[in-house]
Amino acid sequence: MAKPFHFFTEQGIVYYSGYKADNLRSLLTGLRGVPSSSIFYHLYHSLLRRHFTTTDYMNDFAQWVWGVLWQKTLGEKLASFDPLEFTRLRDARARLIEIVDDYVGETEYFLRVSEEQAFYFLCIKSFVYPTGVSAASLPELMQAIQIISPHSLFYHLIESRLRLREPSNDLSDWLKTELDMPDLAATINVLSPYEYNLEELRNKIMAAIQDAIK
């Protein structure tokens, strides 16, 4: 009998970090100084806030650099940054700093924008708790995936990698270890929020489970 998979959720309240950027240098200062939860909010949580759409640039740093500073090259570099490559926020932060620092080193002119257009580094205080939904088999998992909130989906597909410091998400881990379904686990694990929005991901997961049930 498989150990059931308990669905958790993450709900967060946003607060101002005290850092804001009006050019690339102050962006760099912020990236170096803000608490980790600010990196998490702007890099990862942005996927949840715009989960119904796949915009050109899913993380907030890329959006601001492209849309406000009009630094297209850096905007692209930041946009191509895949947060799922990292299991530690400190590593994600280090890579971000490296990208911006390299660009700053190559650039002569720094556009400064008004206070109104500044980038406000926000932090997020996250509360993680069980939803009361669980599954112990594929049919139950199918039902659960249908009803859980986008926050819960986000937590298991994206955030769990960071919290558990594992390269795969915890749902895939459970499929592999408890249900002995490594193929289904692998299919779900490679679904990227950069290619699909969360609702599309939900549908993809359900389709994959359906295939596995057949």
Next chain:
Amino acid sequence: MPSSNNKHHLKDYAPIVTAGVINEIEELARLLGPAKIVNVNSTKEGGGVAEILGWFIPILEDLGMTIEWKVITGNTEFFTITKKFHNALHGQPEEFTQEMFDSYLDNVGKNAPPIPDDADFVVIHDPQPVAMIAQYPNRSNSWAWRCHIDLSEADLRVWGFLRPFVERYDGAVFHLPQYTKNLMSPQFILPPAIDPLAPKNEELTDDEVTAILYRLGVPRDKRIILQVARFDRLKDPFGAIRAFKLIRNWYDCRLILAGGSATDDPESQAVLAEVQDMAGDDPDIHILNLPPDSHREINALQRAAAVVIQNSRREGFGLTVTEAMWKAKPVVGTDIGGIRHQIIHGTSGFLIHSVEGLAYRIRQLFGNPEMARRFGIQAREYVRNNLLVPHHIRRWLLVFHSLKQKGNDDLITLSPQKVTP
């Protein structure tokens, strides 16, 4: 802010935001426990804060909280001074004397409502009662200051006077990051919300929309461009008319400027007269000066519009943008404050910086109905997932949880259960 005091239950919103989202909010409330929350503002009648508390309190009570709503009283002098505070915090020039500050403190000392010892959380709204925290130096409960004002250009003298009181709170709550100040205590960002079940946002049939527009004297024979805003220079209705004239070289359409002009605000009367003068006798420009309770009329106008615009120079949050987005309308708005916060440029609408840009983007939407439709769908989904009543309730519950924790940890597990499957 939701435009009605209709009392709804949280579960009423499940068909809109999904049962999964509602269940998680209920669980968040259960984990907080049966807290007692005291709200203090300056009036129970009229104004945005009273409107919010009107729907906010019944829902929290439904979730097992005990809520008290108290008001600070005062004489005419007190409210004259706090009105000047309000204006100055918005960046408008006002004259102050030391006597005014002393009088304000004297009134707060005498007329602030008592806070019961067993209150878990105290939420003080806006500047009028802010100083009353000084009367509770040994308090053991958590206090939050809810600021509904954009402080980005606050008068330094007034802010300098109020700041020591604000610093005593356990947290401050603002609509947008741009409205925050550098404070020692946490500054939570909590945007306002609209009520999808209120008369201003509830579903209307196409026949109802047509009937309401007929009553307002607006035929539905051409595409409609709509701006809903009070008649105020900061909403730039003149720019909207100029943009409309540029568009009409290409498309046969109508412009509706719908709003109100408070009788006690001579400036708005003057702006309305100027707008009417600029519109002249053009039969395709409709200037609708509507009473404040015209919720269904605004609803119908927003639903009838092909494109909604918000040509504001300054905007608190821009809930008229939220309302239009909820009705799946593509919105073209100026790239400022709350409008920028809501519209994803090129995905759910357009952000613009000039009259010419406004005209260009409307033309683009007229010429590409499929794009307009797609933007509308994205806009509605953004509001569904971020700016409806349940999200507002959820965020407040999270503020209460944060105040309860009091620590610096940004990851809190609200469960004895291990956070792994």
